[in-house]
Amino acid sequence: TSMMKECERLLNLLQVFKKTLSEQDWSHRCKEIKSKEEDITRLLGKYENPEYFLAVQRAVKKCIKKRTYRKRKKREWQEMKKVSKAFREREHRRIDLWLEKMKEQVEKTRREEQVKREADLVLSEVTAKKTGAKRFINLFNTLTKLRNARVQQVTSAGNFVSDSETRSYTQVIDKLKKLWIDQLKEYNIEEQGLRVMLNDAEVERVNVETKVTKQIQKKWSKLFFGEGANKQFIVPNNMEELIAIRYEWDRFIVADNTCLSSKIPVGWIVPSEPSNLEWSKYLQK
Numbered sequence: 296t297s298m299m300k301e302c303e304r305l306l307n308l309l310q311v312f313k314k315t316l317s318e319q320d321w322s323h324r325c326k327e328i329k330s331k332e333e334d335i336t337r338l339l340g341k342y343e344n345p346e347y348f349l350a351v352q353r354a355v356k357k358c359i360k361k362r363t364y365r366k367r368k369k370r371e372w373q374e375m376k377k378v379s380k381a382f383r384e385r386e387h388r389r390i391d392l393w394l395e396k397m398k399e400q401v402e403k404t405r406r407e408e409q410v411k412r413e414a415d416l417v418l419s420e421v422t423a424k425k426t427g428a429k430r431f432i433n434l435f436n437t438l439t440k441l442r443n444a445r446v447q448q449v450t451s452a453g454n455f456v457s458d459s460e461t462r463s464y465t466q467v468i469d470k471l472k473k474l475w476i477d478q479l480k481e482y483n484i485e486e487q488g489l490r491v492m493l494n495d496a497e498v499e500r501v502n503v504e505t506k507v508t509k510q511i512q513k514k515w516s517k518l519f520f521g522e523g524a525n526k527q528f529i530v531p532n533n534m535e536e537l538i539a540i541r542y543e544w545d546r547f548i549v550a551d552n553t554c555l556s557s558k559i560p561v562g563w564i565v566p567s568e569p570s571n572l573e574w575s576k577y578l579q580k
Contacts, residue, residue: 414493421486428479435472439465 442464531537 410493410497414490417493418486418489421482421489425479425482425486428475428482431475432472432479435468435475439468 446461531540
């Protein structure tokens with residue numbers, strides 16, 4: 296092609312300067328054109344040679360095959376990149392969900408520990424009172440055992456022990472012991488009352504959090520799907536109700552060529568880009 300263009304250029308040049316060129320220049324230009332013509336003839340002779348033509352065909356086929364192989368590899372690489380990207384995004388979403396779940400679990404545990412610390416703080420006073428009462432009761436029991444052991448020791452030695460003193464001691468110890476036992480019962484009642492109050496407060500807090508969460512979900516549902524989004528769906532209890540519901544659905548079935556028959560309804564939230572071919576066909580107007 297370049298040789299033919301060069302010959303055409305020389306011919307055009309000769310036609311323009313045929314009257315002004317000297318014989319020597321004219322002869323030089325003609326020889327140059329003749330040389331180009333011979334080169335073209337030799338090149339055409341190669342193409343007329345069957346062996347050379349077959350070699351060129353093999354080279355072209357090899358080049359086409361190589362180009363096709365590269366295109367196929369490029370498509371496979373691009374597809375692999377898409378699959379890898381989709382896998383990473385899916386894993387990221389899964390990890391984010393797991394982290395969110397763990398965060399909620401940690402927050403729940405922290406909240407439970409905080410509630411327990413607050414409950415222990417509130418109950419610390421009554422717990423200390425109960426511990427003191429139990430300590431006095433154990434002390435009286437120990438004193439009674441100690442006196443009985445000494446009385447038995449004195450009696451074994453042949454000495455006299457006054458019954459009136461024994462009764463008086465026993466009465467005093469029993470009164471003191473009964474006083475602290477009654478006091479311990481009051482402390483237990485007080486502790487039960489505090490625990491009920493703490494439990495009621497925790498239940499109230501959970502109910503408030505649940506109510507707030509439901510209100511937020513209701514707002515989002517209303518924002519996304521309208522006023523009727525919070526209505527409960529009727530669950531069929533028997534075959535007749537199921538058939539009736541399916542009949543209502545089937546009323547909206549139309550032919551494929553119907554206008555807007557397979558289009559996503561107006562107002563629905565759609566992704567900015569289709570995630571797959573099945574989804575993309577519904578985005579077409």
